[in-house]
Amino acid sequence: MQQQARPSRPPGTPAAGPPGALRGWLDAVAVVLAGLVAMAVVAALGLWAAGTDELPDGGFPSVLAATLALAVGGSVELDGGAGFFGSVDAGITAMPLSVGLVGALTVAEVFLRQLRYRAVAGGRELLGRATRTAVVWLAALALLCAAARHTFTVTLGEGLAEELGGALGLHPEVGFRADPATTLGLGLLWLLVVLAATFAVSRRAPLPRSLVPFQQAVRPAAFAMLLVLLGYVVLGVAAAIGTAAAHGGARQVAAVTLLALPNLVWLAFGVGLGGQWHGHLVGAVGLPVPKPLAAVLRTGPGQEGGTVSLGTLAEQDARAWWLLPLAAVLMLAAGVLAAHRSPRGVRPWQHAVRLAAAAAVTVLLVGVWTRVSADYGLSVLGVGLGEGGLGDLLSSVLGPAAGPVGPAAVLAGGTLTLDPRLWTLVPLAAAWGLLAGLLGALAAARLPRRGETR
Numbered sequence: 001m002q003q004q005a006r007p008s009r010p011p012g013t014p015a016a017g018p019p020g021a022l023r024g025w026l027d028a029v030a031v032v033l034a035g036l037v038a039m040a041v042v043a044a045l046g047l048w049a050a051g052t053d054e055l056p057d058g059g060f061p062s063v064l065a066a067t068l069a070l071a072v073g074g075s076v077e078l079d080g081g082a083g084f085f086g087s088v089d090a091g092i093t094a095m096p097l098s099v100g101l102v103g104a105l106t107v108a109e110v111f112l113r114q115l116r117y118r119a120v121a122g123g124r125e126l127l128g129r130a131t132r133t134a135v136v137w138l139a140a141l142a143l144l145c146a147a148a149r150h151t152f153t154v155t156l157g158e159g160l161a162e163e164l165g166g167a168l169g170l171h172p173e174v175g176f177r178a179d180p181a182t183t184l185g186l187g188l189l190w191l192l193v194v195l196a197a198t199f200a201v202s203r204r205a206p207l208p209r210s211l212v213p214f215q216q217a218v219r220p221a222a223f224a225m226l227l228v229l230l231g232y233v234v235l236g237v238a239a240a241i242g243t244a245a246a247h248g249g250a251r252q253v254a255a256v257t258l259l260a261l262p263n264l265v266w267l268a269f270g271v272g273l274g275g276q277w278h279g280h281l282v283g284a285v286g287l288p289v290p291k292p293l294a295a296v297l298r299t300g301p302g303q304e305g306g307t308v309s310l311g312t313l314a315e316q317d318a319r320a321w322w323l324l325p326l327a328a329v330l331m332l333a334a335g336v337l338a339a340h341r342s343p344r345g346v347r348p349w350q351h352a353v354r355l356a357a358a359a360a361v362t363v364l365l366v367g368v369w370t371r372v373s374a375d376y377g378l379s380v381l382g383v384g385l386g387e388g389g390l391g392d393l394l395s396s397v398l399g400p401a402a403g404p405v406g407p408a409a410v411l412a413g414g415t416l417t418l419d420p421r422l423w424t425l426v427p428l429a430a431a432w433g434l435l436a437g438l439l440g441a442l443a444a445a446r447l448p449r450r451g452e453t454r
Contacts, residue, residue: 024128024129024132025132025136027114027129027132027133028129028132028133028135028136029136030110030114031107031110031111031114031133031136032107032133032136032137032140034106034107034110035103035104035106035107035110036068036103036140037106038102038103038105038106039068039071039099039100039102039103039106040064040068042098042099042102042258043064043067043068043071043096043099043258043259044064045254045258046067046096046098046099046254046255046257046258046259047060047063047064047067047255047259049251049252049254049255049258050251050252050255050259051251055152059150059152061147062147062148062149062150062176063150065144065147065148065178066148066176066177066178067096067099067259068099068144068148069141069144069145069148069178069183069187070092070093070094070095070096070178071095071096071097071099071100071103072095072100072103072141072183072186072187072190072191073095073182073183073186073187073189073190074141074145074178074179074182074183074186074187075091075092075093075178075179075182075183076091076092076093076148076176076177076178076179077091077176077177077179078091078174078175078176091373091374091375092373092374092375093182093371093372093373093374094263094371094372094373094374095263095369095370096259096260096263097260097261097262097263097266097369097370098257098258098259098260098261098262099258099259100190100262100369101233101262104194104197107191107194107195107198108194108195108197108198108202111129111133111195111198112198112202112204112205114129115129115204115205115206116204118206119206120206120207120208120209120212121206121207121208122208123208123210126206126208130192130195133191133195134188134191134192137187137188137191138184138187138188141183141184141187141188142180142184144178144183145177145178145179145180145183145184148176148177148178149175149176149177149178150175150176151174151175152174152175193365197222197226200218200219200222201219201222201223201226202219202223203219203223216342216343216346217350217354218354218358219341220337220338220339220341220342220354221334221338221351221354221355221357221358221433221437222358223337223338223341224333224334224335224337224338224341224355224358225334225355225358225359225361225362226362227334227337228269228330228331228333228334228362229262229266229269229362229366231330232262232265232266232268232269232330233261233262233265235265235326236257236261236262236264236265237257237261240253240254240256240257240261262369263369263370263372264290266366266369266370267308267366267370267418268323269323269327269330269363269366270363270366270367270370270420270425270429271308271309271310271313271320271323272310272323272324272326272327272328273327273331273363273425273428273429273432274309274310274424274428275309275363275367275420275421275424275425275428275429276307276308276309276420276421276424276425277307277308277309277370277418277419277420277421278305278306278307278308278418278419278421279297279305279306279308279372279416279417279418279419280297280298280305280306280415280416280417281294281297281298281415281416282298282415282416289416291316291317292313292316292317292320293308293313295316296308296312296313296316297416297418305417308418310323310324327432331359331432331433331435331436332436332439332440332443333440334355334359334436334440335351335355335433335436335437335438335439335440335441335443335444336440336443336444336447337440338351338354338355338358338437338440339351339437339440339441339443339444339445340444340447346441347441348437348438348441348442348445349438351437351438351440351441352433352434352435352437352438352441353434353437354437355433355434355436355437355440356430356431356433356434356437357430357433358433359429359430359432359433359436360426360427360429360430360433362429363425363426363428363429364422364425364426364429366420367420367422367425367426368420370418370420371418371419371420372416372417372418373416373417373418374415374416374417375415375416
């Protein structure tokens with residue numbers, strides 16, 4: 001009996017693979033693994049540039065895990081001491097956004113590649129993919145929390161502290177650990193925001209049929225604002241290269257770039273729009289704070305802190321005024337791009353409203369992501385632990401890009417806080433979006449589009 005021929009697979013469809021349920025979980029593992037590997041590579045290079053590969057007691061892998069936890073919104077706590085004679089009180093909540101940005105772009109790319117053969121996807125399928133990815137992600141974060149803990153036995157430095165420690169038999173220890181509740185909770189929120197942004201920005205992302213009519217109202221403006229953020233990062237990389245070439249310190253500049261460049265350039269974006277951040281800096285905390293920003297935040301005991309704005313930064317360095325025209329040019333470019341990617345029938349006021357909404361959401365996220373809260377203090381019988389001992393260790397764990405912390409800073413402790421004034425920052429961004437969207441629509445009306453002739 002002649003065997004019946006099997007129907008050929010239509011071109012453009014994926015090859016047969018594992019059963020549906022198993023394949024879905026393998027896809028989720030691929031997304032999570034790719035994101036974590038990309039973040040780990042960037043973080044490891046940044047930490048190596050900062051010199052934390054020389055940490056004692058094999059602490060580098062634990063510091064790397066703690067950095068990844070911070071990158072997705074977690075927090076790290078330090079504790080320890082020397083019994084009755086000394087104590088450590090420390091903690092940090094600050095996102096190394098270079099690490100987080102690379103992870104977000106990788107997660108988005110791998111997630112979309114798994115849907116590359118689709119023009120439309122069912123809501124149930126997308127929800128299932130997101131749920132499986134979230135489950136695997138939470139499991140990975142739990143493993144990170146388990147790895148992000150370590151205890152060091154530290155030296156007391158030299159001089160009086162060393163003599164007192166030897167006489168009293170003190171062997172101070174300091175340990176750090178990622179807070180599981182914060183890391184799991186905010187880490188899950190981080191993933192959901194990344195996936196939501198992926199579908200809001202990318203034309204390649206298939207949507208349920210019920211949402212297809214709304215994609216033209218969201219995606220052009222969202223994509224334009226993403227390019228604004230990436231544009232600031234590119235300019236920051238160019239400035240970092242120029243700084244290293246002109247002033248040296250290439251390794252320290254590389255550490256800042258690989259760990260915290262978006263923290264600085266996205267804050268500059270918000271300041272250029274007229275926004276403000278409030279904070280204070282006391283003592284020395286091992287975080288990469290530029291000199292003008294540090295001068296604004298530097299306060300003494302009992303003072304309330306400083307306000308970071310275009311005016312206060314310009315008082316320290318007149319070049320800060322360039323942040324205003326830079327923000328204006330990039331926002332106008334975003335307005336033109338968003339209008340050019342939209343259908344011809346969209347009216348200028350609609351472009352303005354859409355870009356205003358996209359700018360407000362973008363700057364809201366920037367404000368949340370650039371928040372910093374870091375503090376520590378340690379003393380032994382009132383004597384600070386000097387350079388080469390705990391100061392270096394805390395600098396490495398809390399913020400490896402800034403170098404060693406001196407004796408006076410450790411004695412007095414260190415505190416850095418930075419909080420955005422969102423109630424003014426978000427409305428200002430919306431106003432900029434309105435203006436840029438309107439002007440961009442008028443300019444884009446004169447530009448030829450794909451398939452059109454002039």
